[in-house]
Amino acid sequence: DAGVIQSPRHEVTEMGQEVTLRCKPISGHNSLFWYRQTMMRGLELLIYFNNNVPIDDSGMPEDRFSAKMPNASFSTLKIQPSEPRDSAVYFCASSSTSGRVYEQYFGPGTRLTVT
Amino acid sequence: GQQLNQSPQSMFIQEGEDVSMNCTSSSIFNTWLWYKQDPGEGPVLLIALYKAGELTSNGRLTAQFGITRKDSFLNISASIPSDVGIYFCAGQNAGNMLTFGGGTRLMVKP
Numbered sequence: 001d002a003g004v005i006q007s008p009r010h011e012v013t014e015m016g017q018e019v020t021l022r023c024k025p026i027s028g029h030n031s032l033f034w035y036r037q038t039m040m041r042g043l044e045l046l047i048y049f050n051n052n053v054p055i056d057d058s059g060m061p062e063d064r065f066s067a068k069m070p071n072a073s074f075s076t077l078k079i080q081p082s083e084p085r086d087s088a089v090y091f092c093a094s095s096s097t098s099g100r101v102y103e104q105y106f107g108p109g110t111r112l113t114v115t
Numbered sequence: 116g117q118q119l120n121q122s123p124q125s126m127f128i129q130e131g132e133d134v135s136m137n138c139t140s141s142s143i144f145n146t147w148l149w150y151k152q153d154p155g156e157g158p159v160l161l162i163a164l165y166k167a168g169e170l171t172s173n174g175r176l177t178a179q180f181g182i183t184r185k186d187s188f189l190n191i192s193a194s195i196p197s198d199v200g201i202y203f204c205a206g207q208n209a210g211n212m213l214t215f216g217g218g219t220r221l222m223v224k225p
Contacts, residue, residue: 004157031211043158043203043215056212091157095211102146102207106157 002026004107006092012113018080021110024073025094033104034067034077035091043091049075050097082114121204121216128194129224136202136219137188144206147180147187148213152201161202162189196223 005024013019025032033048047057049069057067064083069075079086089111093104121138128134138147146165150158162173164180164187171178177190187206191198201220205213 033212042217045212048212050211055210093157097211100163101211102148102213103160103163104148104213105160106150108155109157 006107010111016081019082021077023075023092029094029096031095033093037089084114119216125220127222134191138204138216139186143184144208146207148205149189150203
């Protein structure tokens with residue numbers, strides 16, 4: 001079975017540019033999570049969706065960040081405009097609300113570098 | 116906010132040695148999970164614990180859910196070079212969200 005798929009794996013962009021990160025959750029999973037990982041702050045939850053609806057976005061740093069989940073198999077995290085301090089690895093994870101609901105499965109991440 | 120204190124922050128051990136790491140919290144958690152992250156990859160779920168006092172094994176890995184529900188430990192027996200990576204604990208106590216510890220970086224000398 002395919003795991004969580006993220007694209008791109010690496011993104012290098014200049015300050016001020018728009019960045020869009022993409023995620024395809026595991027088929028059948030109905031919860032999706034976006035995390036950011038840095039050396040200083042570790043793994044931080046940015047936002048999570050349940051059945052395509054945003055449930056908690058309190059971790060989104062500021063209005064420059066937005067996330068959407070138009071359907072059960074696709075989500076995007078957008079940063080506009082990007083800043084150097086946004087450089088980090090961004091992970092998408094998914095889980096199912098039936099069965100073992102707290103077991104989140106992570107994608108390989110997108111390493112974002114903003115120069 | 117909730118915090119998970121994970122220790123040690125790093126370990127450098129000889130191949131074949133046993134490893135022990137733990138997570139503590141000032142808050143109660145209903146579920147504890149342990150993940151491993153290899154360089155350049157996402158965290159991979161190793162073990163999930165759902166009941167206080169539960170002891171669960173996965174190959175050479177053993178994890179326990181503390182009886183107070185405020186701690187958990189992970190043991191690795193007879194370490195091998197591929198055990199190298201960062202190990203994270205995570206706790207759940209409301210909704211579907213997890214709180215992650217800061218990680219334990221394990222290095223194994225052949």
